[in-house]
Amino acid sequence: MSFFVQGVGAVTPLAATAEQTWDELLRGTEAMRQPLPKGFGDRSYYYSAVPPKFTATAGRQPRLRRSGEISLLGVTAGLAALADAGISSDEASQGAVVFAIACGGVVYTRRFYHEVITEGANVASPLLFPETVYNAPASHLAALLKINGRDYTLVGDSSVGLSALHFASQLLALDPALPFCVVVGVEEADWVLADGFAAWRMASNRTWFPVFGAKQGTILAESAASVVLSRSGSLRLLSTSAGLPFFSQREAPDVLAKVVAEACDKQKPAGILCSANGTFADRAEETVFRSALGTVPVYAHKPAIGDSLGASALLQLVLAKFALTQQKLPPTLHTGDRLQTVTREVTEIRGNEILITSVGFNQQVNAALVASA
Amino acid sequence: MSPNSKVQRVLITGFGIVSPLGGDNAENLNSLRNGVDCVSPVTAFDVSKTRCRTAGQVPNEWLKEPMTRKNQRLDRSSLMMLQATREAIRTAGHVVPQLMVISTSSGGMFNGERFYRSLIESRPRAGAARAVANYMAQKPVLDVQEKFGWRIPSQIISNACASGTNAVGHAFQLVRAGLYESVICGGYDPLSELVFTGFDSLQAATPEKIRPFDRDRDGLVLGEGAAVLVLESEHAAAVRQASALAEIVGYGISTDNYHLTQPDPSGIGPKLAMERALADAGLDPTSIDYVNAHGTATVFNDATEGIAISELMPGVPISSTKSMMGHALGGAGAIEAVFSLLAIMHQFLPPNINFRQPEPNWSFRVVGNREESAKVRRVASNSFGFGGANATLILQAA
Numbered sequence: 001m002s003f004f005v006q007g008v009g010a011v012t013p014l015a016a017t018a019e020q021t022w023d024e025l026l027r028g029t030e031a032m033r034q035p036l037p038k039g040f041g042d043r044s045y046y047y048s049a050v051p052p053k054f055t056a057t058a059g060r061q062p063r064l065r066r067s068g069e070i071s072l073l074g075v076t077a078g079l080a081a082l083a084d085a086g087i088s089s090d091e092a093s094q095g096a097v098v099f100a101i102a103c104g105g106v107v108y109t110r111r112f113y114h115e116v117i118t119e120g121a122n123v124a125s126p127l128l129f130p131e132t133v134y135n136a137p138a139s140h141l142a143a144l145l146k147i148n149g150r151d152y153t154l155v156g157d158s159s160v161g162l163s164a165l166h167f168a169s170q171l172l173a174l175d176p177a178l179p180f181c182v183v184v185g186v187e188e189a190d191w192v193l194a195d196g197f198a199a200w201r202m203a204s205n206r207t208w209f210p211v212f213g214a215k216q217g218t219i220l221a222e223s224a225a226s227v228v229l230s231r232s233g234s235l236r237l238l239s240t241s242a243g244l245p246f247f248s249q250r251e252a253p254d255v256l257a258k259v260v261a262e263a264c265d266k267q268k269p270a271g272i273l274c275s276a277n278g279t280f281a282d283r284a285e286e287t288v289f290r291s292a293l294g295t296v297p298v299y300a301h302k303p304a305i306g307d308s309l310g311a312s313a314l315l316q317l318v319l320a321k322f323a324l325t326q327q328k329l330p331p332t333l334h335t336g337d338r339l340q341t342v343t344r345e346v347t348e349i350r351g352n353e354i355l356i357t358s359v360g361f362n363q364q365v366n367a368a369l370v371a372s373a
Numbered sequence: 374m375s376p377n378s379k380v381q382r383v384l385i386t387g388f389g390i391v392s393p394l395g396g397d398n399a400e401n402l403n404s405l406r407n408g409v410d411c412v413s414p415v416t417a418f419d420v421s422k423t424r425c426r427t428a429g430q431v432p433n434e435w436l437k438e439p440m441t442r443k444n445q446r447l448d449r450s451s452l453m454m455l456q457a458t459r460e461a462i463r464t465a466g467h468v469v470p471q472l473m474v475i476s477t478s479s480g481g482m483f484n485g486e487r488f489y490r491s492l493i494e495s496r497p498r499a500g501a502a503r504a505v506a507n508y509m510a511q512k513p514v515l516d517v518q519e520k521f522g523w524r525i526p527s528q529i530i531s532n533a534c535a536s537g538t539n540a541v542g543h544a545f546q547l548v549r550a551g552l553y554e555s556v557i558c559g560g561y562d563p564l565s566e567l568v569f570t571g572f573d574s575l576q577a578a579t580p581e582k583i584r585p586f587d588r589d590r591d592g593l594v595l596g597e598g599a600a601v602l603v604l605e606s607e608h609a610a611a612v613r614q615a616s617a618l619a620e621i622v623g624y625g626i627s628t629d630n631y632h633l634t635q636p637d638p639s640g641i642g643p644k645l646a647m648e649r650a651l652a653d654a655g656l657d658p659t660s661i662d663y664v665n666a667h668g669t670a671t672v673f674n675d676a677t678e679g680i681a682i683s684e685l686m687p688g689v690p691i692s693s694t695k696s697m698m699g700h701a702l703g704g705a706g707a708i709e710a711v712f713s714l715l716a717i718m719h720q721f722l723p724p725n726i727n728f729r730q731p732e733p734n735w736s737f738r739v740v741g742n743r744e745e746s747a748k749v750r751r752v753a754s755n756s757f758g759f760g761g762a763n764a765t766l767i768l769q770a771a
Binding site: 001003039040041101102109110112113114116117118120121122124125126129130131132133134135136138139140142143146147148149150151152153154155156157163167169170173174192195196197199200241242243244245247255362363364 | 374375376419420422423472477478480485486488489490492493495498501502504505506508509510511512515518519524525526527528529530531532533539543546547550552566567570571572573574575576626627628629630633634642645758759760761762
């Protein structure tokens with residue numbers, strides 16, 4: 001049973017659409033970095049924000065008038081993917097929604113809890129709390145689409161997007177009458193989230209970070225990416241999985257190697273869209289790419305956009321569609337010298353398959369292989 | 374990914390539970406049968422400014438993992454999941470699962486709270502990395518896998534309070550379709566200050582006793598816990614000569630788009646979930662012997678579930694086991710699947726305690742205050758949550 005990407009959508013700090021984001025990446029554009037609103041102590045972090053005008057249409061929906069940024073981003077990307085797939089609003093109600101989220105509505109969560117402990121539980125806002133729940137963004141999109149059936153939210157680390165893709169393919173396999181799943185990965189950013197990454201020594205305090213070089217940590221970004229998964233389309237899923245865990249960072253390369261071997265099944269892809277983000281993830285990926293996929297060109301989008309956690313793996317899938325269509329990969333920004341096959345300029349690829357890899361920040365790895373249909 | 378053309382029977386071959394009713398399966402069964410009220414004053418955080426000040430809580434001393442240096446790093450969610458999984462494996466025998474499908478609603482929120490408090494109070498950063506690691510919803514699942522020597526895929530579903538039923542239901546569908554032979558499924562949620570205060574801020578929590586389906590109900594109390602089920606295909610169970618404790622035969626899911634936190638008053642959301650579960654099982658509503666209701670005891674939730682059950686299954690006996698332990702949110706569906714399993718295994722109807730008077734317009738029968746012996750062949754277990762998430766499981770005697 002084969003499943004296909006019928007449509008894609010994205011909203012990123014670089015652009016309001018998936019296609020424009022791809023064009024900016026090809027041009028080597030780096031998203032603007034701005035300081036996260038100040039938190040505590042003297043620590044400061046940068047992030048890449050999505051300009052409010054990119055999500056303004058979603059924000060005009062009555063259902064979303066009190067919702068957080070994460071819902072606006074998720075709905076924007078989901079609706080864009082449905083439009084790209086040519087699915088009308090009448091048809092949309094027949095589908096399913098699957099969201100992938102790593103940290104969820106951290107801005108409202110932080111605001112609500114701050115009220116609880118600084119002003120007292122008796123004055124905490126009942127308007128904020130419901131939007132802190134992981135499945136709030138998915139429920140908003142399901143409501144706008146009038147879906148009364150399957151609506152799931154999967155949580156995990158930055159590899160969760162590929163897990164959600166696999167989950168959606170399971171839903172399609174389980175029910176031949178289900179026409180499509182709209183799969184959305186989404187994340188927002190907050191100073192506390194960046195400080196959490198800093199506690200793991202995984203946050204950069206500069207305005208840029210290198211990949212496949214010195215481990216400097218990553219920079220967070222807001223983003224959402226979405227695909228409509230169905231039984232026909234321009235991009236075929238050759239392999240997906242629910243991923244595998246690693247129990248220490250030392251194990252990550254071996255586990256990734258296993259997942260990649262299963263995904264590729266002895267095929268050599270034309271290109272790799274990887275998850276390198278300036279942390280231990282780079283080491284795991286470069287080890288596997290060097291040993292198993294020697295000459296295959298590798299592209300990392302995170303130095304340009306930032307690490308959008310739960311959105312990032314699905315964003316890689318969205319970019320894979322353009323890479324295969326145009327047979328090229330963008331230049332990877334701020335590249336170190338540890339991996340020679342990483343793209344340093346726009347790089348032509350020859351072939352029909354792209355490997356997507358994701359080494360999550362919290363013990364999960366995953367991979368998927370896709371091809372032009 | 375292709376389902377087998379031959380539908381597999383899906384057997385429950387093991388289960389484990391930690392809840393306010395008890396630290397193991399036997400204690401849970403005993404408290405469930407005796408209608409023990411396990412709701413008590415909250416001790417984990419300050420509740421002096423909330424209306425509701427009680428919850429169903431799992432005492433730390435029930436979490437019996439040996440305190441090795443590594444175990445000291447595990448948080449309560451991981452300890453509850455470990456204990457529930459250990460019970461499940463003990464009852465199932467030697468099983469090698471291929472997948473874990475686990476639910477949670479708040480994940481490691483209390484670790485996030487600890488981290489945030491340390492920031493506000495300018496405390497040293499020691500312990501911050503661990504708090505952040507344990508904040509992640511998948512961490513207890515990974516801790517379980519590491520302890521049991523598994524390295525298998527996991528899927529963490531977070532559909533608010535319906536999550537547990539979604540996790541068991543999705544696992545059931547995967548095994549039935551032949552995509553997996555053996556799956557560990559279930560859910561967990563620990564009590565946390567943020568979520569406790571959140572429900573209080575919505576005035577959904579009661580300062581009084583929790584009275585599901587009572588005419589004078591006025592809100593929920595929260596609970597916590599973890600429950601795990603071992604699901605196997607009939608073939609896999611036969612190969613290792615495992616006994617079937619019961620089977621799962623149906624799963625239904627619906628989404629109610631009425632409001633983020635309020636159910637459609639017509640009851641269409643719960644009704645669709647139950648109808649779909651029955652259709653999935655190929656069963657008539659009259660074949661259900663007992664409904665383990667979602668029954669949070671809020672005015673609106675019980676009203677909509679009451680309408681739906683009245684329309685679909687008039688006369689059926691129902692109870693909300695949340696009356697004894699509160700609402701364990703993302704863990705509730707898994708916990709209540711275990712309670713439904715126990716009702717089938719031991720042929721009784723669990724009581725709905727603190728019950729005084731029914732609503733006059735409901736056509737079902739609330740199993741009030743005491744357990745009842747009964748022939749229980751099929752049970753429907755309901756879970757409904759924020760975002761209009763609704764799910765129903767149907768369990769059947771093997």
